[in-house]
Amino acid sequence: MLAAAARPDPAAADPAIAATADLTSRPRRAVLAAAASTALLAAAGCKGVGALAAPPRPAPEVALLHAAIAAEEKLIARYHAVITRSPGLAAGLRPLRAEHGRHLAELRSRLIVPPGSTAGAASSPAAARPPGPARGGGPAGPAGPAAAISFLQEAERTAAADLLRRLTAVSPSLAQLMASIAASEVTHVAALAAVRGGG
Amino acid sequence: MARTTARRQPLTAAEAAVLQAALAAEHAAVYGYGIVGAHLTGAAFTAARADWVAHQVARDTLESMLRSAGLAPVAAAVAYRPPQPVHGSATAISLAVTLENRVAAAYLDLVAAVSPGVRKLGAREVVAAAIRAASWRGRTVAFPGFPPGMLGLPKSAGSTSGRG
DSSP: OOSSOOOOOTTTTSHHHHHHHTTSOOOOOHHHHHHHSOHHHHHHHOHHHHTTSOOSSOHHHHHHHHHHHHHHHHHHHHHHHHHHHOGGGHHHHHHHHHHHHHHHHHHHHTOOOOTTOOHHHHTOHHHHSOOOOOOSSSTTOSSSHHHHHHHHHHHHHHHHHHHHHHGGGSOHHHHHHHHHHHHHHHHHHHHHHHHHTTO | OHHHHHHHSOOOHHHHHHHHHHHHHHHHHHHHHHHHHHTOOHHHHHHHHHHHHHHHHHHHHHHHHHHHTTOOOOOOOSOOOOSSOOOSHHHHHHHHHHHHHHHHHHHHHHHTOSSHHHHHHHHHHHHHHHHHHHHHHTSOOSSTTSOTTTSSOSOOOOOOOOOO
16 A cells, blocks of 8 residues: 555575665666656656656655755765774664665665766765765764764754755655654664663 | 644645554554553563553544544444464564554555644654664564565664563
8 A cells, every 4th residue: 555666676585685785875776766756746757858848846855855865865974984893883883874875775766867968876975975974064973983973863863854854845655764764763863872872 | 843734734635544544553452561561561661661651642633633624533443463473572573563664554544644733643653653663573674664674675674672
């Protein structure tokens, strides 16, 4: 009964593949996504073709999708930085980061990027930045495991709140994805507390 | 706020249908947590009781919204059969996870509604169900409310801090 398009992903169904794929940008599945995504999104996303037919719901939805993608990239970069700086937390943080990788992949799959366009890349500056130790007020946040966990908790809360605030402005299908991702991120707050507690 | 907004807006037929489905899921959860709680003790029992109350509150909210729209809320069944036999704390916790998954899925349908109030109520309850489910499960999932395997992996390994 879900409004979201069912789109089984063979690659994502394999844990071994997904465990490594979460940190790398997925190949553009524009054609697949166009087939599975809503007509509104397709019309709004294909700006090259959009000139030929008036899209019923243009920029706002795409802009919000770009914002959600950028937010996930930022979260992943923060996890990368904290894991690099505090290796003792890695075992607890990697599964959560992997879930963000899947959030990101799913959000990106809703974007329709015309071949040769740089619109998709332009929206995601964090993707181009190689993950590594952040210094001096970078995405790593404060030093020290306990402070780093608090930093990630706050980032999760903010990301979830942003998604929940925006989901009345998007299509039903994207709203469902955003609500689900927000719910996942809210549960990360408690999971992070368990990581801090040595759980 | 959101509840008041939703209550004052007329419901489309589609919205009424998903609200009734969510109410049916809440009825099942209220019944199911009675079974869950009967097999738990201590902190786990306290958690089960709190979640049982949360589902009663959510049920009442849905019934109120439907009545305000002039609709008769779907009634609870006399009894519900658990998907698998419950004979101890492990199976009780498994049932709690199942109940929350079903509730989350039902509320995710509300998020597809046109009315902002219904949509926000759905999102809020998807989040609430995801929190309860993660607590019982002892780990998080990437896409609460979606059927396993529908988006990405069916499940993932989060932290291990489950109740009970």
